[in-house]
Amino acid sequence: MRTEQPQVIYLKDYQAPDYLIDETHLTFELFEDHSLVHAQLVMRRNPERGAGLPPLVLDGQQLELLRAALDDQELAPGDYRLDDATLTVQPSAERFTLDTSVKIHPERNTALEGLYKSGSMFCTQCEAEGFRKITYYLDRPDVMSRFTTTVIAEQHRYPVLLSNGNPVDSGPADEGRHWATWEDPFKKPAYLFALVAGDLWCVEDSFTRQSGRDVTLRIYVEPENIDKCAHAMASLKKSMRWDEEVYGREYDLDIFMIVAVNDFNMGAMENKGLNIFNSSCVLARAETATDAAHQRVEGVVAHEYFHNWSGNRVTCRDWFQLSLKEGFTVFRDAEFSADMNSRTVKRIEDVAYLRTHQFAEDAGPMAHPVRPDSFIEISNFYTLTVYEKGAEVVGMVRTLLGDEGFRKGSDLYFERHDGQAVTTDDFIQAMEDANGADLTQFKRWYSQAGTPRLAVSEAYDAEARTYSLTFRQSCPATPGQDQKLPFVIPVALGLLDDQGRDLPLQLVGEASAPGTSRVLAVTEAEQTFTFQGIDARPLPSLLRGFSAPVKLTFPYDRNQLMFLMQHDSDGFNRWEAGQQLAVQVLQELIGQHRRGEALVLDQRLITALASVLGDTSLDAAMVAEMLSLPGEAYLTEISEVADVEAIHTAREFARRQIAEQLSDALWSRYQAHRQVSRSTAYVAEAEHFARRSLQNIALSYLMLGATPPALEAALEQFDQADNMTERLTALAVLVNSPFEAERAKALNAFAEHFKDNPLVMDQWFSVQAASPLPGGLARVKALMQHPAFTLKNPNKVRALVGAFAGQNLINFHAADGSGYRFLADLVIELNALNPQIASRQLTPLTRWRKYDAARQALMKAELERIRASGSLSSDVYEVVSKSLA
Numbered sequence: 001m002r003t004e005q006p007q008v009i010y011l012k013d014y015q016a017p018d019y020l021i022d023e024t025h026l027t028f029e030l031f032e033d034h035s036l037v038h039a040q041l042v043m044r045r046n047p048e049r050g051a052g053l054p055p056l057v058l059d060g061q062q063l064e065l066l067r068a069a070l071d072d073q074e075l076a077p078g079d080y081r082l083d084d085a086t087l088t089v090q091p092s093a094e095r096f097t098l099d100t101s102v103k104i105h106p107e108r109n110t111a112l113e114g115l116y117k118s119g120s121m122f123c124t125q126c127e128a129e130g131f132r133k134i135t136y137y138l139d140r141p142d143v144m145s146r147f148t149t150t151v152i153a154e155q156h157r158y159p160v161l162l163s164n165g166n167p168v169d170s171g172p173a174d175e176g177r178h179w180a181t182w183e184d185p186f187k188k189p190a191y192l193f194a195l196v197a198g199d200l201w202c203v204e205d206s207f208t209r210q211s212g213r214d215v216t217l218r219i220y221v222e223p224e225n226i227d228k229c230a231h232a233m234a235s236l237k238k239s240m241r242w243d244e245e246v247y248g249r250e251y252d253l254d255i256f257m258i259v260a261v262n263d264f265n266m267g268a269m270e271n272k273g274l275n276i277f278n279s280s281c282v283l284a285r286a287e288t289a290t291d292a293a294h295q296r297v298e299g300v301v302a303h304e305y306f307h308n309w310s311g312n313r314v315t316c317r318d319w320f321q322l323s324l325k326e327g328f329t330v331f332r333d334a335e336f337s338a339d340m341n342s343r344t345v346k347r348i349e350d351v352a353y354l355r356t357h358q359f360a361e362d363a364g365p366m367a368h369p370v371r372p373d374s375f376i377e378i379s380n381f382y383t384l385t386v387y388e389k390g391a392e393v394v395g396m397v398r399t400l401l402g403d404e405g406f407r408k409g410s411d412l413y414f415e416r417h418d419g420q421a422v423t424t425d426d427f428i429q430a431m432e433d434a435n436g437a438d439l440t441q442f443k444r445w446y447s448q449a450g451t452p453r454l455a456v457s458e459a460y461d462a463e464a465r466t467y468s469l470t471f472r473q474s475c476p477a478t479p480g481q482d483q484k485l486p487f488v489i490p491v492a493l494g495l496l497d498d499q500g501r502d503l504p505l506q507l508v509g510e511a512s513a514p515g516t517s518r519v520l521a522v523t524e525a526e527q528t529f530t531f532q533g534i535d536a537r538p539l540p541s542l543l544r545g546f547s548a549p550v551k552l553t554f555p556y557d558r559n560q561l562m563f564l565m566q567h568d569s570d571g572f573n574r575w576e577a578g579q580q581l582a583v584q585v586l587q588e589l590i591g592q593h594r595r596g597e598a599l600v601l602d603q604r605l606i607t608a609l610a611s612v613l614g615d616t617s618l619d620a621a622m623v624a625e626m627l628s629l630p631g632e633a634y635l636t637e638i639s640e641v642a643d644v645e646a647i648h649t650a651r652e653f654a655r656r657q658i659a660e661q662l663s664d665a666l667w668s669r670y671q672a673h674r675q676v677s678r679s680t681a682y683v684a685e686a687e688h689f690a691r692r693s694l695q696n697i698a699l700s701y702l703m704l705g706a707t708p709p710a711l712e713a714a715l716e717q718f719d720q721a722d723n724m725t726e727r728l729t730a731l732a733v734l735v736n737s738p739f740e741a742e743r744a745k746a747l748n749a750f751a752e753h754f755k756d757n758p759l760v761m762d763q764w765f766s767v768q769a770a771s772p773l774p775g776g777l778a779r780v781k782a783l784m785q786h787p788a789f790t791l792k793n794p795n796k797v798r799a800l801v802g803a804f805a806g807q808n809l810i811n812f813h814a815a816d817g818s819g820y821r822f823l824a825d826l827v828i829e830l831n832a833l834n835p836q837i838a839s840r841q842l843t844p845l846t847r848w849r850k851y852d853a854a855r856q857a858l859m860k861a862e863l864e865r866i867r868a869s870g871s872l873s874s875d876v877y878e879v880v881s882k883s884l885a
């Protein structure tokens with residue numbers, strides 16, 4: 001907590017460290033009311049920083065210093081300087097050993113950063129700057145050291161003692177205690193340090209590497225969860241194989257461990273050899289986890305595992321380079337998921353998420369480049385821009401260089417920088433060097449914030465048989481960046497003839513057509529490409545596979561969009577055409593509502609969806625995606641000023657129309673799929689996900705009619721389903737229905753059955769918090785009193801508060817400002833408990849510029865109230881002050 005103006009840290013001020021730490025020897029003595037940390041650091045002057053011995057300034061926060069010694073000489077208080085963030089000592093030789101002992105209080109640590117307790121277990125979270133809450137250190141990623149760690153704790157309470165690397169030795173100690181020593185042979189920055197002590201069971205398996213050596217794999221969980229680890233273990237083995245096959249990357253230790261903890265600020269953490277996971281990203285079995293949860297477990301296990309190379313073996317020089325590891329690793333895990341499941345569906349999900357949430361971030365007060373140039377609190381920069389847009393940037397590099405060129409580049413990158421802490425420039429340099437390419441202009445994607453617009457127009461010349469596309473790019477101003485230079489925008493495209501066939505694409509001046517789908521690199525503010533040999537005006541299919549994170553516009557009419565929906569050879573663009581059609585139709589309805597007119601739905605949307613629904617040759621998951629109308633949050637993002645009520649009313653109206661008019665087709669799809677579900681055991685694989693997703697979206701539509709048969713179907717599915725995917729959707733449709741008695745009964749039955757499973761109770765909270773029925777805030781407030789709810793558990797906060805403010809737009813944006821007041825109160829309370837979670841929950845209020853004047857005033861007033869509420873964490877301070885700037 002601080003009250004004075006916090007410091008801004010700039011990339012341009014980066015300097016290499018004055019000292020290096022070759023070896024780090026740690027001993028932890030864990031007790032119930034405190035813990036002791038003894039550190040021995042074998043250090044030397046950094047030769048890069050020249051001669052002389054400047055003072056050594058170590059990071060350290062919330063530590064009680066018990067002793068310090070330099071080369072075995074005890075230091076007296078006059079020999080060092082101590083403040084609330086640093087310990088300064090004066091070395092007298094180029095090489096020296098520093099010993100410190102500190103007392104800390106993991107048992108009181110509610111921020112869940114550093115060493116803390118989750119339930120009865122000790123665990124750590126050090127990224128980005130949590131290690132300084134464990135011991136005095138050079139807590140920066142360019143200081144890499146070899147660690148040995150000894151943990152001493154009571155044997156009975158903490159039979160399992162873990163740290164990074166390989167186990168070296170263990171044994172009993174006095175007073176019912178025991179110890180274990182771990183040694184990590186790879187040097188690493190402190191943010192990758194981990195320690196776990198607890199009463200844990202583990203599932204063990206092994207993996208044989210390409211080179212033939214076996215790795216032991218262990219997943220540690222609390223005993224009651226031992227039956228929920230199989231999916232994560234299978235995912236881990238698939239990830240290990242995939243990284244060998246696709247990137248040539250082998251695992252490097254003899255053991256790889258995952259530990260599941262209930263109290264965790266994010267999804268998981270890639271600590272070397274000892275990944276610590278939010279239990280929501282490990283535990284999965286049919287009865288308790290949805291298909292989405294299964295896919296998330298697979299994706300997060302892969303993500304953290306892939307970090308072993310993209311993040312750990314090659315790490316970041318400083319935190320401005322965060323996307324070096326995160327963007328690249330998200331790109332890698334998305335490709336893995338695409339290979340394991342349906343590639344097109346994975347792309348649709350990722351793009352829908354990016355366009356809804358990252359585009360909103362890029363248009364708001366916290367907008368920043370993929371490589372930010374300044375921050376106050378680095379925890380605030382684990383953003384959609386660094387992660388998801390960062391992944392898009394890596395994806396564009398691959399699109400521009402081709403698969404083979406990209407692999408050559410990644411091989412060079414890993415080989416050249418193994419064991420180093422590097423920058424995004426180094427990544428691009430390796431890509432350039434391996435391919436003889438020049439990506440100088442491309443690098444603007446790392447330095448310029450904001451979502452580029454790309455307006456496309458066409459011209460057909462019948463006589464010359466040429467067809468031209470003109471691209472005009474621009475990028476709106478973002479905080480600190482008024483003017484932007486042109487980006488390199490790879491546009492994958494095709495041209496369709498009147499039968500929907502792809503035409504050969506031969507640019508004027510080319511001797512032949514390289515193919516029927518190709519990538520044009522738009523590099524100028526305005527640029528025209530002309531194709532030759534085009535016999536009739538074609539229909540362009542632009543930005544196939546969403547080849548760049550831009551807002552592309554082309555003046556399609558609705559008939560053309562329907563044509564693309566049916567014929568585009570690119571599956572992603574078929575979906576995209578459907579979304580654009582739906583957006584046009586919904587915007588028309590929004591206009592009608594605002595003008596007080598009766599709502600009239602363009603029947604072409606029904607026709608288009610009818611043909612999708614009737615096409616049994618289409619992948620069921622694609623049908624489900626195409627039946628999903630753009631969400632309220634996306635409609636908000638693309639509005640100049642979002643009219644919350646109009647958006648909600650228009651979308652609900654369209655959904656009801658679809659439900660009514662396509663009722664027969666929805667019923668027949670629903671029944672056929674439910675029948676298969678009834679007679680098939682649960683399998684966590686793509687084609688089963690697909691079947692259940694279509695079944696569930698059909699049920700959601702059917703239940704809008706609130707007819708007795710729909711109610712009966714929902715109740716049957718709720719009672720009889722053998723898996724959470726079907727049961728939870730049935731619960732959700734009941735919760736959103738007018739059938740009060742059945743709703744209450746289902747909620748009670750569900751809570752009674754799953755009361756001992758916190759992750760399932762999170763789902764129970766979320767379904768209710770997201771319900772658009774009137775009275776949302778009162779329901780959320782009542783649920784906060786439920787015995788299963790606590791503000792101390794981040795999953796609970798996300799399940800209830802996050803779902804309400806992020807997904808229940810009609811209730812959260814209540815015109816009286818009650819939703820805003822509630823959120824601000826909560827942020828003020830969380831600020832003292834867990835600053836990272838407090839700051840995350842603030843996001844919806846930062847979007848105030850999107851709303852009408854009355855709501856803007858209410859939202860700003862709440863931000864101001866938070867600002868004035870007293871001692872703000874740097875996390876909350878940064879977001880509030882930038883939002884009000």
Ligand code: B3K
Nearest residue numbers: 127128268269270379382
């Ligand atoms: N690297 C961690 C994120 C740490 C966040 C710290 N506030 C998880 C991940 O991206 O894999």
Ligand code: ZN
Nearest residue numbers: 303307326329
């Ligand atoms: Zn990551």
